[in-house]
Ligand SMILES: [Fe+2]
């Protein structure tokens with residue numbers, strides 16, 4: 443292993459930062475494996491729901507696949523709740539951040555906001571506003587997020603549904619994460 447000499451970034455040289463970027467590239471080659479390992483952290487039973495969050499994620503992706511959604515949407519469906527393990531109250535933002543370099547702004551927006559749209563199905567039972575999603579009513583992707591939640595997410599808690607395994611979706615994730623990055627401002631470090 444090679445290491446730089448400095449302990450403070452301000453003392454680094456261009457050569458050293460090139461080395462850092464090369465090593466970062468190597469590490470990032472395993473990114474998909476790490477993301478999928480993280481998804482598997484949801485494979486625990488925390489009660490209540492009849493299937494756990496991991497099975498729910500697979501089922502959401504399966505429904506997107508059977509609906510002939512594009513690859514980005516299938517991968518977004520698979521990963522949309524990945525933040526539930528460490529960021530339960532804003533888990534959509536966490537999943538969206540992971541996906542951001544690789545998906546369209548539309549899919550990023552859907553994942554970011556899906557929890558607000560999911561609230562349509564339960565907020566009113568808990569004293570909240572099921573129409574919280576209406577603040578996005580004029581947004582061009584409002585209907586797309588309604589569709590995602592209604593057809594893929596809110597209905598994916600069924601223990602009897604023929605859900606596909608993670609291995610089925612792995613090539614989709616590799617394809618989407620291996621494609622051209624769409625948010626170039628995040629791309630500088632990865633490509634230098
Ligand atoms: Fe969610």
Ligand SMILES: [Fe+2]
Pocket residue numbers: 498502522523595
């Ligand atoms: Fe979900």
